[in-house]
Amino acid sequence: MTALSLDVGAGRARSVQRAFWQRPRPVTTLLVLTVTIVALVFMVYPSICIFYGSFKIGGGVLGETSGFTLANYRRIFASGFVVYTLNSLVICASATLVSTFVSVCAAYVFSRFRFAGRRVLFGAVLLGQVFPWIVLVNPLFVAFAKWNLTNSYAGMIFCYTAFTIPFSVYLLTGYLATVPRSLDEAATIDGATRFQIVWRIVFPIMLPGIVATATYAFLLCWTEYLFALAFLTQTGMKTLPLGLYQFFGDDRVDWGAIMAASAIATLPTLILFLPLQSKLTSGLAAGAVK
Amino acid sequence: MRGERRFIALMLAPAFLILAAFYAYPTFQNAAISLTDLSLLKLRSGGSFVGLDNYREFLTNPEFGHLLFNTVVWLTALSVVLRILIGLGMALLLDSPVLARVRLSTAAKLAILIPWATPPIVAVVIWRFLLDAQNGTVNAILLRLHLVDNPVAFFANLATVWPSVVTIIVWNTVPLVALSLLASLQSIPEELNEAAALDGASRWQQLRHITLPFLMPTITVLTLTSVFSTFNNFVYVWLSTGAGPGTFTNVLATEIYIKAFVDFRLGYSSAVGIVMALVMAVFGIVYYRFVTRNELQESL
Numbered sequence: 001m002t003a004l005s006l007d008v009g010a011g012r013a014r015s016v017q018r019a020f021w022q023r024p025r026p027v028t029t030l031l032v033l034t035v036t037i038v039a040l041v042f043m044v045y046p047s048i049c050i051f052y053g054s055f056k057i058g059g060g061v062l063g064e065t066s067g068f069t070l071a072n073y074r075r076i077f078a079s080g081f082v083v084y085t086l087n088s089l090v091i092c093a094s095a096t097l098v099s100t101f102v103s104v105c106a107a108y109v110f111s112r113f114r115f116a117g118r119r120v121l122f123g124a125v126l127l128g129q130v131f132p133w134i135v136l137v138n139p140l141f142v143a144f145a146k147w148n149l150t151n152s153y154a155g156m157i158f159c160y161t162a163f164t165i166p167f168s169v170y171l172l173t174g175y176l177a178t179v180p181r182s183l184d185e186a187a188t189i190d191g192a193t194r195f196q197i198v199w200r201i202v203f204p205i206m207l208p209g210i211v212a213t214a215t216y217a218f219l220l221c222w223t224e225y226l227f228a229l230a231f232l233t234q235t236g237m238k239t240l241p242l243g244l245y246q247f248f249g250d251d252r253v254d255w256g257a258i259m260a261a262s263a264i265a266t267l268p269t270l271i272l273f274l275p276l277q278s279k280l281t282s283g284l285a286a287g288a289v290k
Numbered sequence: 291m292r293g294e295r296r297f298i299a300l301m302l303a304p305a306f307l308i309l310a311a312f313y314a315y316p317t318f319q320n321a322a323i324s325l326t327d328l329s330l331l332k333l334r335s336g337g338s339f340v341g342l343d344n345y346r347e348f349l350t351n352p353e354f355g356h357l358l359f360n361t362v363v364w365l366t367a368l369s370v371v372l373r374i375l376i377g378l379g380m381a382l383l384l385d386s387p388v389l390a391r392v393r394l395s396t397a398a399k400l401a402i403l404i405p406w407a408t409p410p411i412v413a414v415v416i417w418r419f420l421l422d423a424q425n426g427t428v429n430a431i432l433l434r435l436h437l438v439d440n441p442v443a444f445f446a447n448l449a450t451v452w453p454s455v456v457t458i459i460v461w462n463t464v465p466l467v468a469l470s471l472l473a474s475l476q477s478i479p480e481e482l483n484e485a486a487a488l489d490g491a492s493r494w495q496q497l498r499h500i501t502l503p504f505l506m507p508t509i510t511v512l513t514l515t516s517v518f519s520t521f522n523n524f525v526y527v528w529l530s531t532g533a534g535p536g537t538f539t540n541v542l543a544t545e546i547y548i549k550a551f552v553d554f555r556l557g558y559s560s561a562v563g564i565v566m567a568l569v570m571a572v573f574g575i576v577y578y579r580f581v582t583r584n585e586l587q588e589s590l
Contacts, residue, residue, distance in 0.1 A: 032388040039380060040401045046416040046461065047404045049427075053419070106305040109298050121302065128313055130515075132522040132570055134543045135563035136312065138550050139319035145333050162312030165305055194297050223409030226524050230551065241411045245529065255419060262412045273407035274400075277469070 050266060053259035072260035076247075081261060083236060084243030091153055091239060092221035095160030100214040103165055104206075107172035108198055112184065122173075128166030137230045144231060151237045159227045164217040171216070175209030176202070215272050222268060240265055317567075324561035330554035337557050344561035353537070361521060361541040364452045369459040370516045374509060376460060377467025382497075384468065385475050399469070406465035413462040414529040421445065421454055445531055451539055459526050463519075467512050474508040475501070517573060542566040 055068050109115075110122055140159070141150070149155030179202060187197045203210070225241045232238050238246075244261040247254045324344055328337030348354060380402065389395045405413070420427045423443040432438045444454045478501065486496050524543040527533060533540040533548060540548070542562065549559035 029388045032383065032386050033392070033394075036383055036389060036394065036398060039383070040398060043405050043461070043465070044401045046413075046420060047408050049416060049419060050412065102304040102308065105301040109301040113294070113298055115295070115298055121306070125305075125309070128309060130518040130522075130570065130573075131313060132543070132563070132566055134522065134524050134546050135320060135567050136316045137547070138323060138556050138560045138563065139316035140312075141330075141550070142319065142323065142328075142333060142556070143316070158308070159312065162308050165309060169305065194293075198301075219409075223411050225411050225529070226547075230547075241409075244411060244415070255425075258415055258419075262415045266408055266412050269409055270404070270407045274403065277403055277406070 047266070050259055050262045053255065054263040056256070056259075058256050072256040076257045076260050076264075079257075080235065081240075081243055081264070084238050084240045085264065087153075087237060088222060088240040091156045091160060092218050094153070094157045095164065095221050096214050096218040098157070099161040099164040099168055099217055100210060102161075103168035103172055103213070104203070104210060105198070106165075106169050107176055108202065110169070110173045111176035112181065122169075125166050125169050128163075129170065133163060133226060137226065140227075141230055150231050151234045153237075155231055156227065156239070159231070160221040160224065163224075163227075164220055168213050168217055171213045172206070172209060175206055175213070179205050212276055215276050219269050219272060223265060320560045320563055323557055324564050326557045328556040328560075330550060330556050333556075340557070344558045345565070347558065348561055348565065353540075356537075357540055357542055357545055360539060361543075364456070364539075365459075365523070365527065365541050366517055366521045368452075369456045369463075369520055370513060372456065372460045373464050373467050373516060374513060377464050377512075378471055378505070378509075380464065380468035381471035381475050382501075384472050399472075402465045402468055404465075405461050406463075406469075408462065410462055410525050411529065413458055414526060417454070417458045417461070418445070418530060446535055448535065448538060451531060451535065455527060455530050455539060458530055459520065459523075462526075463516065467516070470508055470512060471505055474505050478504045514573070514576070518570070521570060521573075542569075 054072055055070070057067065057069055057071060106125070110118065144150045144155050149158075183201055183205070184197050187201050192201070223241055224239075225245075228239045228242050232242060240261075244258065244265055247257040247261060323337070325339060325341060326337030327340050327344075383389070384395065384398055384402070389398060408416070419425075421429075421444040423429065423441050423446070426441075426444075428444070429438075429441040433441065442450060444450045482500050482504075483496055486500055491499070522543060524547065527539055527541050528544050528547065531539045533544040543566070546559050546562050546566065549555050549562060553559075
């Protein structure tokens with residue numbers, strides 16, 4: 001009871017505060033609700049199609065909506081989708097680890113030291129955020145061909161590490177600004193070396209920020225398409241996004257397989273995204289997210 | 291403070307070595323390749339120097355205007371404007387006490403997250419399915435409402451192909467805008483609106499003179515970042531239309547890919563890339579100034 005009455009009270013206070021929507025008339029209420037429901041259907045229905053369709057023969061296209069089947073999943077795993085998924089896991093996990101490690105180092109320095117060239121270097125990192133990656137594909141392809149890095153884990157890990165560093169540094173620098181500097185200073189007085197301060201004191205405190213950044217980096221790699229398309233041509237090396245689009249045949253589209261593959265591609269992002277998103281929408285972070 | 295400088299260099303070196311190898315070196319390589327007739331099929335023998343021929347060919351090609359128009363107007367301007375406007379509308383809606391009263395605020399916020407959590411590669415799949423000519427849900431609805439007599443082939447029809455691509459982009463990217471604007475909206479001091487209401491300002495006056503000016507910095511940042519990510523985007527157009535029908539929806543990013551990996555003309559393709567990077571550089575300077583001046587100086 002107490003909780004309920006508190007809630008009602010809070011609701012009333014809120015409606016007074018939000019002057020723009022003050023004292024909504026019944027017409028307004030109805031209008032707001034209708035628009036909201038239409039908007040929500042528009043937002044949610046498309047994604048639900050994927051999961052629903054993945055359990056239907058033919059991907060749940062109209063008229064074929066009866067029954068529940070795992071045949072689509074069985075079919076894609078029989079056709080080599082396991083290999084694509086494993087390739088994606090290895091490449092993305094390695095890239096995320098390397099990228100997060102070097103980004104933590106750089107972000108720590110950017111947030112704790114004032115040095116000549118700091119603004120220029122930070123600006124250079126930000127530039128990577130707005131760089132047209134497609135422009136890098138040709139020269140990287142030439143270089144990769146020379147050093148036998150096409151169709152290799154190493155080449156892909158290098159690309160994914162590099163393209164996640166800019167926003168990782170940006171997010172982590174913003175996050176470090178919220179970790180009080182007095183901690184570092186106290187540790188210095190206690191005789192800790194600089195590296196000890198970073199890894200023993202600051203690292204544990206900023207772990208939530210690091211986990212959020214790493215998760216976002218992983219998700220970006222998990223669904224990256226362009227570099228994979230250009231640098232991975234052997235079937236055994238392909239990643240999940242490439243495998244997904246293989247099911248679009250020239251004359252026939254296997255919607256069932258596509259829905260199942262899409263569900264596998266989306267599930268990790270849905271699970272990891274919910275706890276992550278509040279960190280990404282907060283003012284400063286918005287600039288780092290595409 | 292020599293120890294301090296060594297520490298700074300040591301901590302920055304790994305990140306900057308990787309960035310230099312990935313961004314700086316290839317950019318210069320790209321410029322060099324753009325001056326040759328290098329072919330993908332003859333990588334080993336290399337290309338021969340042709341000066342600015344590739345640039346001349348690209349810039350005087352009648353296709354150039356079409357490409358630029360597609361990239362700037364259809365792909366970038368239209369989808370960014372729609373995403374900001376719809377995002378703003380959604381943010382205002384989510385902030386409404388009507389939703390709070392019927393306990394829908396949290397559910398609505400969660401629902402809005404779903405398209406954002408959907409990867410672009412899957413967003414394209416979904417809409418290709420929904421807009422499919424034979425089995426698509428959208429056609430089924432249109433037919434049942436008797437709005438069309440025959441199913442529409444959305445991605446094959448010249449009149450509907452760009453609106454379809456823009457729909458995919460807006461659907462996938464509007465949540466970030468909506469939720470960012472909602473966060474700013476809820477940080478507006480309540481006294482401002484209360485004082486305005488006491489002075490007799492109408493809702494629309496409050497929206498125009500209090501809410502919008504307050505949201506402006508967020509809107510500006512969101513617009514700039516959206517412009518970059520959309521202008522540079524390859525996936526949406528390539529996976530939904532493959533630049534077709536024909537080359538009708540070809541944009542700069544897909545042109546670079548097609549010239550290099552379908553026509554095997556690496557040299558020419560690199561020249562297109564340089565032109566694209568130059569167009570972006572103009573925006574880049576604006577972005578750098580804005581972000582460093584307003585956002586980072588406060589936080590750093």
